[in-house]
Amino acid sequence: MQRVPSVLLARSFHTTSAASSFQYADLIVEPSTKKQRLPSDPTKLGFGRYFSNHIIDIDWDMKEGWFAPKIKQFENFSLHPAAKVLHYAQEVFEGLKAYHGVDGKIRIFRPELNMERMRRSARRSALPDFDTREALLLIDELVRMDADLVPKTDQASLYIRPMMFATEPHIGIGESLQAKWACFSAITGSYFNYERGIKLLADPEMVRSWKGGVGQYKMGCNYAPTIAVGKMAALHECGQVMWLSGEDRLVTEAGAMNLFVLWTNEENDLELITPPTDSGLLLPGVTRLSVLELAKEWNVMKVSERNFTMPTLARAIREKRVHEFFVSGTAAIVGPVSEILYMDKEHDILEKLHIPTLTSKYQFHKRMHTALTDIHYGKVEKSEWQRIVEV
Structure with missing residues (x-):
């Protein structure tokens, strides 16, 4: 049975906060009913083509601050055609991995460095800041919910892709008044043929x-x-x-x-x-x-x-x-x-x-x-x- 934070399933609405970061304690969990099918041979995975079952989705507004984070079924975003990211490339992202260890434990490699780098990128892009610890707790929860998709082989891993982008529907170059922070994962194999160079x-x-x-x-x-x-x-x-x-x-x-x-x-x-x-x-x-x-x-x-x-x-x-x-x-x-x-x-x-x-x-x-x-x-x-x- 999947572990989810207590009392979270009872919440069915967003709460807003003017705090400087989203909070893991406010997390709303909506477990997915769909399950990803993967090739039985890890060498057939390729890179970045098979996605896991859940996604973190968090909205931000200049006046309201960060809304409560959600982990929900992996699905498409709905964006206004005038969303600033589509016109001015106001977007940052990261890439990190989770591995299924020989002892059965799941390990993420140095994720705090990725979150600190993402925050630096966000500041340079005039996107909102967030707390590294809170982001890591949410990523832990995302990996936990899709733990069965972390490949049990040393030939593959779970690639984690946090991202943040400007969503304000406004044609005009300037700071966006709205943004979205999201994170999903992909089950991936090797990136290169290491034998050829x-x-x-x-x-x-x-x-x-x-x-x-x-x-x-x-x-x-x-x-x-x-x-x-x-x-x-x-x-x-x-x-x-x-x-x-x-x-x-x-x-x-x-x-x-x-x-x-x-x-x-x-x-x-x-x-x-x-x-x-x-x-x-x-x-x-x-x-x-x-x-x-x-x-x-x-x-x-x-x-x-x-x-x-x-x-x-x-x-x-x-x-x-x-x-x-x-x-x-x-x-x-x-x-x-x-x-x-x-x-x-x-x-x-x-x-x-x-x-x-x-x-x-x-x-x-x-x-x-x-x-x-x-x-x-x-x-x-x-x-x-x-x-x-x-x-």
């Missing part, structure tokens, strides 16, 4: 973010312009785009992921390097931070957050000083990069740069992937990174 297209004419922009926030407006560039990359047989910035061709991100290079630097030190987040050009990823923290714990190489350029990286690859290149993210976890197609018309460059990630003697990306997934699935206890949902 990823090929990246690096073309400085295609820009994802810039200084003073919003590249460090998780907003839908950051992603729409990248889709056509992704299609162009596919025409060159590349799976993702490596984003470069400025005349120096600073290396920033790959696709929607952070990136890491394991190389022998010019001082002949073995170094793991990743671009810093203080530039505002890239998203401060939760997996990125976890990779950095684990690498520093292991203390087997120099670990650096500093800028480097595409010409510097290309030279190091030609000199065979680059041992591994990998991307990191919630969906991908850690994914190996095997090749970069470097196209720079201004400097008349067209070059395929092969990276020996898959055959590297260090196999650091594999060690990191294993370490993270062991924590995800409870094979290794790291309690400060594991939020256990009691079912």
Whole structure:
């Protein structure tokens, strides 16, 4: 029998509050009568196509504040055609995962970091703030209600998608007087084929973010312009785009992921390097931070957050000083990069740069992937990174 908060089922109406956050204590639960059907083979799940049975739905109004949160049957939203989100892309979202552990417990990986990042994105988008703890309690409840859909395999997980968007029906650029906070989940399998390696297209004419922009926030407006560039990359047989910035061709991100290079630097030190987040050009990823923290714990190489350029990286690859290149993210976890197609018309460059990630003697990306997934699935206890949902 599903556990729901006491006295909540008796409530059948919204209550309003001018409080600065929605409250878990006000939660109204309306259990779904529909059940999701899933493929029996986890390898057939794909990513983001099978959705669970429930959704969190919370409205906000400038005058009334946050309304009581609801968990109800997963269903379509009803939006006014003039809702600001549809015209001005006033929207933020997050992505995190819940895992069914080897001990039968369900763990969410570092969700407090996602909620703090979502709040920063909301502030930058002129959307209302909320309390991290209250949001996490609601997400716990959502996962609890759909616990039977958390895959009981280490080949899949429950992807959780919190989101907030402007709903005021008003054609006019300005702060929205109404908004909605929602969260649903999707049963997902692997994001990449990790045995082949990823090929990246690096073309400085295609820009994802810039200084003073919003590249460090998780907003839908950051992603729409990248889709056509992704299609162009596919025409060159590349799976993702490596984003470069400025005349120096600073290396920033790959696709929607952070990136890491394991190389022998010019001082002949073995170094793991990743671009810093203080530039505002890239998203401060939760997996990125976890990779950095684990690498520093292991203390087997120099670990650096500093800028480097595409010409510097290309030279190091030609000199065979680059041992591994990998991307990191919630969906991908850690994914190996095997090749970069470097196209720079201004400097008349067209070059395929092969990276020996898959055959590297260090196999650091594999060690990191294993370490993270062991924590995800409870094979290794790291309690400060594991939020256990009691079912």
